[in-house]
Amino acid sequence: MLPAVVDFLACPYCAAPLVPAGAALACPAGHSFDLARSGYVTLLPRGRRGGGGDTAGMVAARDRFLAAGHYAPLTRLLAEAAAAAAGPGAVLDVGAGTGHHLAAVLDALPDRLGVALDLSRYAARRAARAHPRAGAVVADAWRALPIRTGAAGLVLDVFSPRNGAETARVLGPGGTLLVVTPAADHLAELVGALGLLTVDADKDARLAGAFEPHLEPVDRTEHRWRLALPRAEAVAAAAMGPSAHHLDAADLARRAAALPEPVGTTASVVLTRYRRPADLG
Numbered sequence: 001m002l003p004a005v006v007d008f009l010a011c012p013y014c015a016a017p018l019v020p021a022g023a024a025l026a027c028p029a030g031h032s033f034d035l036a037r038s039g040y041v042t043l044l045p046r047g048r049r050g051g052g053g054d055t056a057g058m059v060a061a062r063d064r065f066l067a068a069g070h071y072a073p074l075t076r077l078l079a080e081a082a083a084a085a086a087g088p089g090a091v092l093d094v095g096a097g098t099g100h101h102l103a104a105v106l107d108a109l110p111d112r113l114g115v116a117l118d119l120s121r122y123a124a125r126r127a128a129r130a131h132p133r134a135g136a137v138v139a140d141a142w143r144a145l146p147i148r149t150g151a152a153g154l155v156l157d158v159f160s161p162r163n164g165a166e167t168a169r170v171l172g173p174g175g176t177l178l179v180v181t182p183a184a185d186h187l188a189e190l191v192g193a194l195g196l197l198t199v200d201a202d203k204d205a206r207l208a209g210a211f212e213p214h215l216e217p218v219d220r221t222e223h224r225w226r227l228a229l230p231r232a233e234a235v236a237a238a239a240m241g242p243s244a245h246h247l248d249a250a251d252l253a254r255r256a257a258a259l260p261e262p263v264g265t266t267a268s269v270v271l272t273r274y275r276r277p278a279d280l281g
């Protein structure tokens with residue numbers, strides 16, 4: 001991990017700055033965190049080890065789906081919004097998954113460094129290779145983020161957990177938060193045909209509340225694009241999402257076999273931009 005990326009990180013026990021120490025990162029109080037061979041670091045307090053977040057299968061399915069370009073319009077949208085809105089400081093992607101969107105955002109911001117934060121070590125393993133200017137951290141977005149106060153100029157939250165107080169803490173002056181949520185009709189044709197979990201109508205409002213009053217929404221835009229998914233990638237879409245925990249593989253295969261080849265569906269997402277109340281006056 002680049003030492004300049006380590007400069008953004010904080011000890012999960014005492015919040016002090018971390019510095020490289022051989023094959024580990026350490027704080028002045030002597031708390032030490034080994035770097036995995038694949039380059040990520042786990043910054044979870046003791047007792048919180050032992051997994052969480054997306055499974056290996058979910059991460060592999062997401063990697064496949066993203067690599068096929070089905071969410072390229074979303075990645076482009078994020079890169080454009082980032083170039084227009086980033087304040088000074090790091091780019092933090094919370095629930096970064098494979099780091100796919102973060103990598104495109106860093107390409108659009110050639111002088112910035114990035115941190116991919118995810119609870120899944122399978123995701124962190126991939127995110128560690130996502131971009132030469134990014135580091136990957138296993139951490140829990142529901143707890144204190146192991147990121148120094150005010151270190152981020154841009155935070156991304158794409159279909160991921162939302163911790164308003166901590167996001168506001170790590171955003172520095174002039175910072176922006178970009179949040180992507182699924183709209184009610186996101187992948188509606190797959191939801192019906194494959195028996196996926198639906199986005200509950202109240203959930204959007206409930207989740208949107210999670211960043212307020214810590215941050216102020218500035219604007220909200222809806223984006224839709226058509227997808228023509230080969231059946232195998234429709235299955236990947238099911239396997240990478242929350243339905244993965246509920247679906248029986250045999251049932252999914254049977255339902256997928258009845259789909260047209262390719263299956264047409266619409267991706268439908270909402271992008272909300274937030275700023276710090278202090279910056280809005």
Ligand SMILES: C[S@@+](CC[C@H](N)C(=O)[O-])C[C@H]1O[C@@H](n2cnc3c(N)ncnc32)[C@H](O)[C@@H]1O
Nearest residue numbers: 053054095096097118119120140141158159160
């Ligand atoms: C739907 S995926 C989105 C991944 C990525 N943002 C993307 O759009 O490709 C949600 C991600 O949040 C991660 N996640 C779930 N719970 C988490 C938590 N408590 N803290 C950090 N990450 C978490 C999962 O491991 C998964 O990678």
Ligand SMILES: [Zn+2]
Nearest residue numbers: 011014027031
């Ligand atoms: Zn410490």
